[in-house]
Amino acid sequence: MTAPRIAYQGEPGANSHLVCRQHYPDHDALACASFEDVFAAVETGEAALAMIPIDNSIAGRVADIHHFLPGSTLHIVAEHFLRIQFVLLGVPGSTLDSVKTVHSHVHALGQCRKAIRELGLSAVVSGDTAGAAREVAEMGDPSQAAISPPLAAEIYGLEVLREDVEDEDHNTTRFVVLSRELVEAPAGNGPVVTSFVFNVRNIPAALYKALGGFATNGVNMTKLESYMVGGHFAATQFLAEVDGHPSDPPLARALEELRFFTDDVKILGVYPAARERGE
Template identity: 80%
Template sequence: MTDPRRIAYQGEPGSNSHAVCAQHYPDWDTVPCASFEDVFAAVTSGEAELAMIPIDNSLAGRVADIHHFLPESGLYIIAEHFLRIRFHLMALPGTTLDQVRTVHSHVHALGQCRKIIREHGLTAVISGDTAGAAREIVEAGDPSQAAISPPMAAPIYGLDVLAEDVEDEDHNTTRFVVLSPDFVRAPAGNGPVVTSFVFNVRNIPAALYKALGGFATNGVNMTKLESYMVGGEFIATQFLCEVDGHPDEPGLKRALEELEFFTTDVRVLGVYPADPWRA
């Protein structure tokens, strides 16, 4: 019997990243990591075969730091998954809601669950991680403390759920990407495909306009374009771009060829199946 394969994620057991791993890789062992750097290191060192990384959230926007780490990680995007973000209010077994005085969670989760906090007059306490907040409640052993954590955290830490789905918005969704040390390229002609790549524009007037023109003239739909500085220089800008389509398709192939005329570096980070959620 072979050992199960391993997938790394940032956060503690019961986090949203853990939940999406369990949903799409149920037979794999999960490797929780304290930071995104540790997640990348786990894969590059061979401790884990894959990594699950959040890259965008429908409310909070792009996940900080990932866009800096990803291009230099040496890893490739081989899949994407979307997770509807849900939060439950949970506390020690036997606790009632009227006993709770403080609620613990990550700062983003607290900001996304303001209604229940305000409705019950709770004091928000910032934790480093949503699932970690559940662990902290157990360690404190204080029935006046509750956690706003993903549903998966309650059975892991043995907590009672006092209120389900306490998030303010029901469209809160996070996009995750799966990273591999191997460039696993999705085949062309087998359903919708996303191509992700980074590039640096030449330092000439209208370089970005000219670089992107080929995608418009070739009918390629661009779904993401984000810029960030590299090397600590204000004049050095790198762009992360995502488009619908496969590089072997004539339109995208021509657009990428035109892109190279106005850029100093084009690196494809992944050619992978589009998640059905996009439809």
């Protein structure tokens, strides 16, 4: 029997691949070149699930994802947090003394400035952290190294020259899992997150009034992101996340009040809150 697939953006060995292996070991991981390809793989049935990074504790929101989600037909069914760890990788036989140049994604290079400076390395931007490891393996040059997730060493046959080269030890990425099917977490069975998007009506204080119901009903809103709609400065869409289940009376009342001041409310997902949210 063929195993179900879970799609992710990046090359084998990327952090998204690592999260897939950790939480969905019974799925075959499907590498995709772009986020658009990941969404398409699930929408067409090529993959059952998608693993998508949505926020990073240092870099903030993953902008592309926040634009894909509102118009997608997919649903959020789970969330996972990954403590981001980077290692310095070289070809077999290379050493810290032999390495002169380091390759990685621009964000990874920016998050590992201290180690790069300490080792006196020249930085070269690659399209992907795992792709940088593949490039170094293909070059076979002991003067070239990559800053990549630890999984990339296993996949591309490289040696770890130094571990934990990231500047900050709190670097964490939040991932959400997307599915074609709407699978809601049951109410009353532990903490739940509800994600939704809405467009405010073009009336004075509409956003203030729309959000007032969450405050008066004691609903904790953990995220509120805004976007322009259709290139118009006056039309604004919001992505929000709150603690609670839509069937809980406080959240049900808040959502009902929200609809008085918005043109559209779309629930993206109702899913179990990851344990890391409370840490």
